[in-house]
Amino acid sequence: MFNTLNGQWCNLLRVRRAGILSRHRHPAPVHGYVIKGSWRYLEHDWVARAGDYVFEPPGETHTLTVDAGVEEMITFFHISGCMYYVDEEGNHTGFEDVFTKIDMCRKHYIDIGLGDAYVDQFVR
Amino acid sequence: MFNTLNGQWCNLLRVRRAGILSRHRHPAPVHGYVIKGSWRYLEHDWVARAGDYVFEPPGETHTLTVDAGVEEMITFFHISGCMYYVDEEGNHTGFEDVFTKIDMCRKHYIDIGLGDAYVDQFVR
Numbered sequence: 001m002f003n004t005l006n007g008q009w010c011n012l013l014r015v016r017r018a019g020i021l022s023r024h025r026h027p028a029p030v031h032g033y034v035i036k037g038s039w040r041y042l043e044h045d046w047v048a049r050a051g052d053y054v055f056e057p058p059g060e061t062h063t064l065t066v067d068a069g070v071e072e073m074i075t076f077f078h079i080s081g082c083m084y085y086v087d088e089e090g091n092h093t094g095f096e097d098v099f100t101k102i103d104m105c106r107k108h109y110i111d112i113g114l115g116d117a118y119v120d121q122f123v124r
Numbered sequence: 125m126f127n128t129l130n131g132q133w134c135n136l137l138r139v140r141r142a143g144i145l146s147r148h149r150h151p152a153p154v155h156g157y158v159i160k161g162s163w164r165y166l167e168h169d170w171v172a173r174a175g176d177y178v179f180e181p182p183g184e185t186h187t188l189t190v191d192a193g194v195e196e197m198i199t200f201f202h203i204s205g206c207m208y209y210v211d212e213e214g215n216h217t218g219f220e221d222v223f224t225k226i227d228m229c230r231k232h233y234i235d236i237g238l239g240d241a242y243v244d245q246f247v248r
Contacts, residue, residue, distance in 0.1 A: 031125065033157060053125065053134065055125050078202050124179070
């Protein structure tokens with residue numbers, strides 16, 4: 001779901017192998033519900049497990065990691081603002097918001113043959 | 125999670141018998157993720173099933189119903205604004221917002237012996 005009126009989107013994040021999601025900062029609230037598997041942030045000592053709710057306050061900077069042994073993790077995220085990617089020193093390395101997400105999905109749906117208008121049904 | 129800064133809350137709605145949630149109107153967006161079971165709105169012809177995402181735009185008025193045969197339904201909701209309860213003619217019958225929800229939870233936690241401060245950990 002792409003909310004272009006207040007810069008917000010919902011997505012399922014699915015990870016099927018051990019790995020890391022680049023370090024990023026959130027300027028606005030994020031809510032998550034873990035559907036399957038488990039994951040954690042390198043910056044925190046808790047583990048998010050299936051059935052857990054996760055709140056990420058504005059200002060949070062973190063690196064999501066899925067540990068070896070987790071076959072698959074799926075989390076429903078409700079994200080506002082953007083993902084501002086940073087390296088260990090806080091230097092800018094990338095940026096995503098509802099508009100770059102729409103662009104990414106539009107390209108994906110074109111690539112898999114569903115066409116350039118397919119994503120529009122998810123945009124408000 | 126009770127967000128008192130922009131009038132928003134997250135909750136799990138669990139229903140363990142067939143029944144109806146009183147008709148209500150939403151002045152602000154609602155996002156849902158169905159974890160278990162299924163349910164529908166009397167005002168729509170689709171059914172929300174486990175794994176489905178549901179978006180309720182501002183202005184939606186509906187009556188949630190869980191049909192006989194569904195043992196249990198659990199849905200994760202991210203709700204903004206309020207629940208403005210109305211009857212079939214649109215007359216006001218009740219009201220809930222993040223503050224009435226906090227009051228309700230505070231009373232519940234007192235009743236079950238966890239004390240009047242227990243809910244505070246969920247308030248931002």
